[in-house]
Amino acid sequence: MFAIYKKQLQKTWYFWLIPILLIVALAFYMVLIWPEFEPIIQEFQSLLENPLYQALLGEGAIELGITSFEGLISMEMFIVCDIMFIGFILAFGTLIVAREADTGTLDIMLSYPIPRWKFLLQKLLAFITVTLAFPILTWLVTTLAASSYDITFNNEAFLISLFSRWVLYMTLTSIAILCSIIFMDSTKTIGSSGLILGGSFILERIGGLVRPASAETADILQGISLFHYLDGPTVMNNIMNNKGFPLGELLIIILIGVLALLISLVLFQKREFK
Amino acid sequence: MASNAVVDSDVLVVRNLTKIYGRDLQIGSRKFGRSIIAVNDANFSVKKGEIFGFLGPNGAGKTTTIRAILGYLTIESGTIKINGLDYQQDGLEIRKNIGYIPGDVTLYGNFTGEELINYFNEFRPTDQAFLKKLRNIFKVDLTLKVKSLSSGNRQQVAIICALASNPDLLILDEPSSGLDPLMASRFHKLLLEMRDNGKTIFLSSHDLSEVQSICSRVGIIRKGKIIVVEAVNKLRNKSLQIMNIEFTESNAPSMNEIKTIPNVIQVEKQDGSIQIKVKEDINDLLNLVTSRRVRRMTLEDSSLEDIFLEFYKDEMDLEKEK
Secondary structure, X not given: OOHHHHHHHHHHHHHHHHHHHHHHHHHHHHXXXXXXXXXXXXXXXXXXXXXXXXXXXXXXXXXXXXXXXXXXXXXXXXXXXXXXHHHHHHHHHHHHHHHHHHHOHHHHHOXXXXXXXXXXXXXXXXXXXHHOHXXXXXXXXXXXXXXXXXXXXXXXXXXXXXXXXXXXXXXXXXXXXXXXXXXXXXXXXXXXXXXXHHHHHHHHHHHHHHOOOOHHHHHHHHHOOHHHOOOXXXXXXXXXXXXXXXXXXXXXXXXXXXXXXXXXXXXXXXXXXX | OOOOOOOOOEEEEEEEEEEEEOOOEEEOOEEEEOOEEEEEEEEEXXXXXXXXXXXXXXXXXHHHHHHHHOOOOOOOEEEEEEOOEEOOOOHHHHHOOEEEEOOOOOOOOOOEHHHHXXXXXOOOOOOHHHHHHHHHHOOOOOXXXXXXXXXXXHHHHHHHHHHOOOOOEEEEXXXXXXXXXXXXXXXXXHHHHHHHOOOEEEEEOOOHHHHHHHOOEEEEEEOOXXXXXXXXXXXXXXXXXXXXXXXXXXXXXXXXXXXXXXXXXXXXXXXXXXXXXXXXXXHHHHHHHHOOOEEEEEEEEOOHHHHHHHHOHHHHHHHHHO
């Protein structure tokens, strides 16, 4: 019943888990350096006044500042996660269908009595399962390591921010899958989903750059960028400063993700394989 | 041409199948798109317990027809029924009992043969007794990862996977390509055995000798149109026969005399003998021959290859002109 899910997990878990472990290692590294870093961290705060840094790190991270452990870890980690997950999602979006169509394995798979939507959904579920390691392992390792070094930090806010960002990544994955199904070609899938994901990431940064000059233009640019929503440092900052969780953003992102996935499932069920 | 009547024993019935790729798009005098009719009003049926050969050169529409049968393509018009079920509405039910080997086999490279068999078993349960037989026939090492196998061995793994459930209908697209002659012969023997056990086999192949040796009927497709569906034997009977005659030198008829005989298509002198290609009725030719003194005479049916080339004669002539 879950053969595709099981196969996908068995054969690809390590492939997806390695980049996640790198993120976890980065979080662990942040914990390791914090005790030495804390006394001198104030000196680095002025760096955040640089517009380039502000654009790169985002408003949430700047507001959090670098002088707290939460600020440092979210500032360093989420930007790395964003870049890593863009590559990650592009690879998965391509591998899920387009590459199978390119190589011909899809031809054989679909000659078996499996509903196409089930094939797609089980592969996605396997990816979701493995990528869940990102918020869980990162939080767990950071929390355990921090407690062993007597670092106190708001680990609840950290967990929520990690999960929020993960939800965004899953929505981006749905969009990459949609591209894969529309084009059924690896190169076109990478090109189109790369344009959407990379473009969205760049828009968010350009928005940050132009903000000092025109807040209105920045709002427009960042408003259409998916990376602007459920921003890790912003979520963390909001929770830590009792501004509340951005529920509206979560709903919008889930809606976009579910919609992209539903369109993908319907298209995949109906489309022809030439 | 094939009869359009559907018989109870017909497992696969294709009626008026038309598949067009692309669309004609013209804005003003500029053309931006062009449609290609890949399959044009194709009609044929495959009976239970027969091996049906599907012939045609590259680009004739063979693979498009197969992909339409498998439900991979949406068709412009026509119907495709397998065991009375509609290929699109009942696709899942149909696929429970189909074994398919595509023309260009690609399997998951990081699986071993065993893992692949177990994996596909989840979707179409394996017939263990038949699998044991397949293991005996094909000597490929199923413990090795597919990516480490040669193309011939990969083909064997694909055959084992497709046949492991002992399906009632096999759709095979160039199944023996890559197999060595010994394996190909074993595979042909297996297909004949499966046929004898009531299995139906739809075989698309370039290998005319393969089709001739195992298929009971063939369909020939040309530029998307099915030009003939006929039993192999009947096709050979209807087609050219080649007569090689060596007359005693004194009374040999002239070449022109032979050419005037009804049904004689071609006359050629060959090392002291005359080769005559004659179509269908050979009695007039025999009358002439028996009226002369003959030293030696042979009569042979044309091979499926000759028949096939005959159907494609116009195209080959055109190519020569180019």
